[in-house]
Amino acid sequence: MARDGVVEARGVGVRFGGVSALESVDFTLADNELRCLIGPNGAGKSTFFKCLTGMLRPTEGDIRIRGIDCVGAHPHQIAGLGVGIKTQVPSVMNGLSVRENIWIAARRLNTTRSANRIVSETLERIGIADSAGDLVGNLAHGRRQLVEFGTVLAGNPWLILLDEPAAGLTADEAERAVAVIREMNERAAIIVVEHDMHFIRQLANTVTVLHRGRILTEGYVDTVLRDPVVRDVYLGKSQ
Amino acid sequence: MTSRQLVLSVVIAAIVMFVLPVFFDVLNLTTYAAYALLALSLGFVWGYGGILCFGQTAFYGLGAYVYAMTAINLGEAWGGFFLAILIPAIFAAILGAMMFYGRLSDVYLAVVTLVVTLLLFRFMNTTAGPEYVIGEARMGGYNGIPGFPTLHTPGNPDANIYDEELYYFTFIILFVCYLLTRWLLGSPFGRVLVGLRENEQRIELLGYDVRARKTAAFAFGGGLAGLAGCLYANAAEIVTPELFSLGLAAEAIIWVIVGGTGTLIGPMIGAAVLGHLKFVLGLQSIKQVFGKENPLEATLVFGMILVLFVLFLPRGVVPSIQGWFGRSLVGRFKSGSGMRRRTRSERARNGA
Ligand SMILES: Nc1ncnc2c1ncn2[C@@H]1O[C@H](COP(=O)(O)OP(=O)(O)OP(=O)(O)O)[C@@H](O)[C@H]1O
Ligand SMILES: [Mg+2]
Numbered sequence: 110m111a112r113d114g115v116v117e118a119r120g121v122g123v124r125f126g127g128v129s130a131l132e133s134v135d136f137t138l139a140d141n142e143l144r145c146l147i148g149p150n151g152a153g154k155s156t157f158f159k160c161l162t163g164m165l166r167p168t169e170g171d172i173r174i175r176g177i178d179c180v181g182a183h184p185h186q187i188a189g190l191g192v193g194i195k196t197q198v199p200s201v202m203n204g205l206s207v208r209e210n211i212w213i214a215a216r217r218l219n220t221t222r223s224a225n226r227i228v229s230e231t232l233e234r235i236g237i238a239d240s241a242g243d244l245v246g247n248l249a250h251g252r253r254q255l256v257e258f259g260t261v262l263a264g265n266p267w268l269i270l271l272d273e274p275a276a277g278l279t280a281d282e283a284e285r286a287v288a289v290i291r292e293m294n295e296r297a298a299i300i301v302v303e304h305d306m307h308f309i310r311q312l313a314n315t316v317t318v319l320h321r322g323r324i325l326t327e328g329y330v331d332t333v334l335r336d337p338v339v340r341d342v343y344l345g346k347s348q
Numbered sequence: 349m350t351s352r353q354l355v356l357s358v359v360i361a362a363i364v365m366f367v368l369p370v371f372f373d374v375l376n377l378t379t380y381a382a383y384a385l386l387a388l389s390l391g392f393v394w395g396y397g398g399i400l401c402f403g404q405t406a407f408y409g410l411g412a413y414v415y416a417m418t419a420i421n422l423g424e425a426w427g428g429f430f431l432a433i434l435i436p437a438i439f440a441a442i443l444g445a446m447m448f449y450g451r452l453s454d455v456y457l458a459v460v461t462l463v464v465t466l467l468l469f470r471f472m473n474t475t476a477g478p479e480y481v482i483g484e485a486r487m488g489g490y491n492g493i494p495g496f497p498t499l500h501t502p503g504n505p506d507a508n509i510y511d512e513e514l515y516y517f518t519f520i521i522l523f524v525c526y527l528l529t530r531w532l533l534g535s536p537f538g539r540v541l542v543g544l545r546e547n548e549q550r551i552e553l554l555g556y557d558v559r560a561r562k563t564a565a566f567a568f569g570g571g572l573a574g575l576a577g578c579l580y581a582n583a584a585e586i587v588t589p590e591l592f593s594l595g596l597a598a599e600a601i602i603w604v605i606v607g608g609t610g611t612l613i614g615p616m617i618g619a620a621v622l623g624h625l626k627f628v629l630g631l632q633s634i635k636q637v638f639g640k641e642n643p644l645e646a647t648l649v650f651g652m653i654l655v656l657f658v659l660f661l662p663r664g665v666v667p668s669i670q671g672w673f674g675r676s677l678v679g680r681f682k683s684g685s686g687m688r689r690r691t692r693s694e695r696a697r698n699g700a
Contacts, residue, residue, distance in 0.1 A: 162553070188555035200553065202546035213543045214554045216536050264554060 114138050115268055115298040116161065121170030123156050123322075130156045131322045134170070138268075143294045145309045145330070146302045148319035149342060154302045155197050157319065158272050161300070162194050163187040174268065193266030193297070197273045201257050203246030207237060210245055214260035231263045235289055251282040258289055269299045275308040287311045306334070318342075349530055361523045365516065374515040375583060376627055381518040382580035383619040385525055387603045389572035391615030392529050394604060396538070397565040398545030400454050403461030404573050404600055406468055407436035409591030411574025412581040413472070416496040417485035424505040425497055425582075432578035433571045440570020444563040462597060469592035492588030499582050509582075518579045522616070525572055529612055532568065541565055595647060599626075602654050608664025617666065622650065 116138035123131040131153045138144055148154050159165035160172060163184040172179045179187055188194060202210050208228055215227040232238040235255050240248060245256050254274065261269060274290065275283045283305070290312060293299060303309050309316060309330065316333050318325040320342045326333055333339055349357075368377055390404040411432040418428030443464065447457050474480075476489025485493065499514065501507040509517055532538045544551045544558055552558050581587045590596065599622070607618025629646045661668050 183552070183557075184549075185552045185555050185557050188553050194553045196549070196553070200547055200550045202543045202550055204546045205543060209539065209543070213540055213551070216539070217555050221536060260550070260554060 115140055115142070115175060116300070117173040119171045121157065121160055121167045121172060123160065123165065124168045129322055131160070131167070134324055136317065136324070138298055138300060141294065141298055142315065143290070143299045143313055144301070145313040145316040146300060146319060147304070147309060147316055152319040153322040154319055155272055158270060158302050161270055191267045193261035193264050193269040195257050195261050195271045195274060197276070197302070199250070199253050199257055201245045201253055201260070203244070205245060206242050207245055207248070207256050207259070208232070208241045210256055211259045211263045215263040217264065227263050231259050234262065234292070235259045236285060250277045251279055254278060255282070255285070258286065262293065267297050269293055269297045271299065272302045273304060274301060275303060275305050283308055349534060357527070365519045369512065369515065372624070374512050376624065378515045378518045378583040379580065380620040380623040381515070381522045382576050382583060383603070383623045384616040385522050385576035385579065386573055386600055387607065387615035387619035388522070388525060388529060388612055389569045389576065390600050390604050391607070391609065391612055392572070393566060393569035395609035395611065395615070396533060396545060397541055397562060397569070399562060399566055400458045401461045401569070402458040402601065403463070403465035403597055404569070405592060405597045406461065406465040407440055407570040407573035408577040408580070409468060410436045410439060411577030412587040412591050413493070414574070415578040415581050416493045416587045417482050419496040420485040420493070421483040423497060425499045426502055429499070429578055433575045436574025436577070437567045437571030441563055441567035444566035448559040448562045465592050465597050466594060469589050472589035472592060490589055492586055494586040498585060514582060518583070521575070521579060525575065526612060526616070529572070537561070599650060602650055606653060606657050606664055608666040608668070611666045614664050614666030618664070622653070625649070
């Protein structure tokens with residue numbers, strides 16, 4: 110099998126009982142690429158995302174991350190390769206402080222001393238140093254999203270998977286998120302699942318459109334968004 | 349834990365250790381200290397690891413039995429002392445691995461651990477016959493095992509540690525285990541464990557193997573509980589299947605709830621206070637107040653206490669007191685620390 114991408118998915122399919130959520134999806138992500146995965150509600154974006162992260166085992170097909178067969182691997186094994194993951198539903202440790210959340214992420218591959226340093230740097234990078242000691246559960250939604258970004262960043266990943274990072278963010282926070290993602294992209298390949306068109310325009314050059322579990326089209330963002338078929342299935346519904 | 353906190357907790361523990369015998373019987377206190385160690389183990393596993401174990405007494409009873417039978421076979425105490433930690437820890441590791449690698453949900457986990465305890469209860473009750481013997485130690489069925497060698501000065505099986513000495517010994521072991529658990533919680537392993545309690549998926553997505561870590565934490569708790577069982581056996585000088593009974597399993601949970609989950613000191617205090625309450629309720633003179641045919645049942649009282657706490661003080665005594673005192677005092681003394689420069693409120697939350 111050719112190894113020309115960071116992520117190589119071939120013929121991936123997922124069935125829930127009789128319902129087919131994903132069908133023969135082929136997907137390749139190149140080194141240092143930033144790719145947006147878009148599509149209407151229920152298109153299968155999160156399902157595909159979960160196949161990549163090991164949270165879901167595809168019914169058929171083959172997924173390789175840097176050539177390593179990832180079908181059936183556990184999420185911690187995928188993350189252990191150096192993959193940073195943010196799920197659609199914000200997943201943070203609410204009962205711990207912002208600093209503790211990020212520290213736990215930083216500590217996996219580092220000594221306590223360098224983990225402490227990474228925490229300070231990360232807090233600065235995502236701009237939440239002022240709430241470092243606050244309980245994450247007490248923060249507003251947007252800030253919790255940023256904390257989750259922080260946990261992803263602190264692991265210094267070379268591949269980052271983000272499911273709807275802009276959901277629930279204010280315009281300011283979304284702008285910050287775009288900046289953070291851009292910065293992360295200097296060191297890592299990134300897949301962003303997103304709904305918000307404005308956010309996608311700010312972010313990506315290549316987008317992949319999923320529709321009813323299949324890939325509808327793939328291409329440069331402006332071209333794709335002008336495509337009448339895409340406008341029909343996607344923009345027609347949500348805007 | 350900073351060295352100042354360490355010194356402070358040593359001082360407090362020493363004062364408590366020397367003052368208690370002024371007011372209470374040392375044999376009772378020894379028993380309460382063993383209970384407190386059992387509660388510490390459950391407080392760790394449940395309150396910090398988020399593992400709802402209804403059968404922590406399985407490891408406690410196992411520790412007691414392992415100690416008694418080893419002591420009979422060896423004719424001395426210390427081999428049994430260490431096996432009473434090791435074997436329950438290994439048993440917990442195996443049981444834990446089956447549950448965590450099998451992805452058992454919390455409720456099933458609670459049920460499975462309880463069922464294991466009750467199976468041991470049933471089994472130990474059926475071991476009355478002479479065929480149930482390991483080496484020279486007969487398991488004794490519902491009568492249990494009496495008359496095993498108790499703790500003694502190492503190397504000299506005739507120099508027994510008993511009465512006051514046994515109390516001090518038990519108390520010091522309890523305190524050392526408390527410090528050890530604090531240290532563990534302050535270590536990176538402990539910090540990740542607390543994170544895991546908060547959000548298992550997040551920890552997994554950060555690349556930590558949740559199953560292995562929970563198994564390790566469960567084994568540590570099992571070892572502590574086993575040691576508690578060994579200390580109890582030395583105080584009681586008999587081990588019986590009652591150690592695996594539903595009643596004791598329930599009591600251990602009540603101690604932790606009343607004392608407060610999410611702290612270590614809370615469950616320990618809960619165990620000692622309720623242990624004493626049970627003793628007082630069991631006294632013949634009190635039963636007579638209520639009439640011999642209608643003795644005041646400890647189980648009933650404990651049930652009421654549990655209901656009252658769940659309704660009015662659901663966080664337990666120690667966390668509530670911490671809340672009332674603005675967290676500053678208690679939090680400052682009793683914090684685990686794996687990180688630099690943690691704020692006061694952070695410390696209080698990880699408190700006691
Ligand atoms: N666990 C499941 N069991 C059954 N059906 C499921 C399950 N998860 C997803 N589905 C179905 O699969 C389809 C794709 O869902 P998915 O969550 O991947 O959509 P999505 O593109 O992420 O949508 P959204 O934009 O709303 O997040 C949907 O029809 C959904 O109902
Ligand atoms: Mg989705």
